[in-house]
Amino acid sequence: MGKIARKLFATYLEAQTPTPSYSLLGTDLEDFSIEMNANVVKTANILGENSISVDKYEKQASIEPYKADNGNDLFTWLKSIIDGDLTLDNLNTNVVHVDLFGAESSGAYPAIKETCVVEVVSYGGDTEGFQIPFNIHLTGVKIAGTFNPATKVFTATTNPEYLATFSVTGTASARIANAKVVINNKIIYTDANGIANIKLVAGTYDYTVIATGYTNGTGSAIVTNAAVYTAVALTI
Numbered sequence: 755m756g757k758i759a760r761k762l763f764a765t766y767l768e769a770q771t772p773t774p775s776y777s778l779l780g781t782d783l784e785d786f787s788i789e790m791n792a793n794v795v796k797t798a799n800i801l802g803e804n805s806i807s808v809d810k811y812e813k814q815a816s817i818e819p820y821k822a823d824n825g826n827d828l829f830t831w832l833k834s835i836i837d838g839d840l841t842l843d844n845l846n847t848n849v850v851h852v853d854l855f856g857a858e859s860s861g862a863y864p865a866i867k868e869t870c871v872v873e874v875v876s877y878g879g880d881t882e883g884f885q886i887p888f889n890i891h892l893t894g895v896k897i898a899g900t901f902n903p904a905t906k907v908f909t910a911t912t913n914p915e916y917l918a919t920f921s922v923t924g925t926a927s928a929r930i931a932n933a934k935v936v937i938n939n940k941i942i943y944t945d946a947n948g949i950a951n952i953k954l955v956a957g958t959y960d961y962t963v964i965a966t967g968y969t970n971g972t973g974s975a976i977v978t979n980a981a982v983y984t985a986v987a988l989t990i
Contacts, residue, residue: 762854769827776906777828807947818887865901895980915953917981933965
């Protein structure tokens, strides 16, 4: 198994011009990474036991430098953000991460499309040229599919699955390990941090949580077009 060249993990940003189009990021970049910015939760109980869990991510990436390329759709959109002081929904768009090292089919490769918000940091620059550095803030709302770099067309996978996370706690909010979660005719178990994950297509799912010494917990998890987080507090 060989190493994967950086260029084989490609990221395209959808410029919201009158006819939205995807632009490949990286022309001016020596480094481009998605910062996960995990929210780490640390707890300790009266028995001196410690637990650590990650309950969400606030992912973002910095595009700097970004040098003006007159006529490029992405530059045109960024310039319109500056000229119009655009905010709110006018900054919403999508990124597509493409695994060019994955299996190719009819020119398309495995890809993940994720909604994001663009934040223009500044504009102007030095003698190297007009620059518009910006940040991308990813929302976590994802769709799996394929992307064709030649045609720049993303095709969603039929019935995409989304991550459903369960956090199970008991007395004094202590996290419960090895609790049984029954959902969609499947059984999953919580880890040492009381967390259990399952991927589900969009829909409403009844669940039952079972743990020794506690009354069963029941409810419904609603999966839309995004990951869902469900906190279950069991009682004795």
